[in-house]
Amino acid sequence: MWSYVGYLGIFWLSILVIKLTRFLYLHVRPSSLHRYKYNKGDEQPWAFVTGSSDGIGLGLAHELAQSGFNIILHGRNPAKLEEVRRTLGQEYPQSEIRVIVADVSDSAQMQSRISSIVEELRHLHLTVLINNVGGPPPLMKPLYKPFAVHIDTDIEGMLNMNIRFTIYLTRALLPHLIKNQKPSLIINIGSFADIGMPWLSMYSGTKAFINSWSSALARELNAEETRVEVLAIVPVRVTDVSFRKEAPTLVQPNVRTFARASLQKVGCGRHVVAGYWVHDVVISLLGLLPGSRFSKILVKSIKAESLKDMKKD
Template identity: 95%
Template sequence: MWSYIGYLGIFWLSILVIKLTRFLYLHMRPSSLHRYKYNKGSELSWAFVTGSSDGIGLGLAHELAQSGFNIILHGRNPTKLEGVRRTLGQEYPQSEIRVIVADVSDSAQMQMRISSIVEELRHLHLTVLINNIGGPPPLMKPLYKPFAANIDTDVEGMLNMNIRFTIYLTRALLPHLTKNQKPSLIINIGSFADVGMPWLSMYSGTKAFINGWSSALARELKAEKKRVEVLAIVPVRVTDVSFRKEAPTLVQPNVRTFARASLQKVGCGRHVVAGYWVHDVVISLLSLLP
């Protein structure tokens, strides 16, 4: 009997060692971001970051510019975007910074705006697309409420912000990313809310879609031998976002720390990962709850 218990203990210890090794490899390995930074003649690679006037998108724009990419910023507030453009231009003079203003919460105008975006990017050497835009629509109040209390504009706005714009934009830009058979990268920003949070059912559902779609798209492009890496990043909680200006902590890093850690995951071989090591621990613990 004791021998069986011993074998069982060795089995579980082996699983623990494997999981710990995978965890350490994921969060300590060097990034492969450099694969997507290659010149086309004298033109540097461009990275397009949606929802980049604040929060995680802004942090990613900073880190990409610091890594030597040209940056296209996107948001709906032209004043904020221009301020970000000036700041990035001063901090990273080697990078060219452009701005695209587009409010994507209205489905009636979405296809027209996506066509306009694609036209603006058509002649650029685009190698990185980061689908960061997301969250509740601007007019949705309150955020936390029973599913049945969501009105039509809440539903449409949530789908537009978190699903429709991302998939329509990615579909429109995919031919541009794959046309030269050179490496390109798509990063989709999800959320730990995908576990299914009560009174946030629509938001949780849209973020679960992003993770599932990212995995499916990654496998599809690999099967088609397209040189496009697709990676979904799952954050838990960060500071320096529009609705949270708290001091950073170990569990709640600022957006620059989170963005840097997230870009380090590029090339890790997985499709959906926590961008920051403490968030990975938190998500693992949450998965143990009933």
């Protein structure tokens, strides 16, 4: 009797040790980002960050420029992008900064705009693609709403911003990343919303797609012996974004802290990871809750966020 209990205890202790080791390896190991920072003749490497006029995308652009990459910024507001370009250029004079303007919520111009983007990037030494653009379409109000009341433009805009632009752009640029058989990196920014958040059903579904697609693409490119790494990063909550300007906390870091931690995960060997160690802890702890209890916490949290959103409007 006691021997079985002892074996069971050893078994669970072994699992805990393995999980702790994996956690420490993921969050403490040095990044492999340097693998993608190599010149092609006299050409310096470029990183293309979609949705980089603010938020996590801007944080990633800062960190990549600080690491010595040239940066291609993307957004829909030309004036805002130009201001970011000037700021980055002054802060990182060693890096060249370019901008691409494209409204990804508009499906009518998506394919032609992607074709022109590919043409703009064709002669650049692109080694890093970060698919960060996402969120609700610009005119969708309120943000939190029952699925049944979404109008067609809500649904189309959500699919365009969170799925279509990312997969069409990646498909168009993938031959460029593969062709030289040199290391290249694709990072897709997902969301903790992939767990299935009420009143955010469309957004949750699109982010679940991004995580699943990233895993599938990573396995596919590995099986085909390309040198393209694919990594999906899952944020929980950050501040210093357009819709949240609260002071940073341990659980809610600012975008620079989150971006730095996320880039550290490059080369970790996994396909989908939490970018920030506290978020990893939060996700793990929530995963221990019974499903009904977790759902109650989630509903209460989303209702509170919905009230805040309505007050802002």
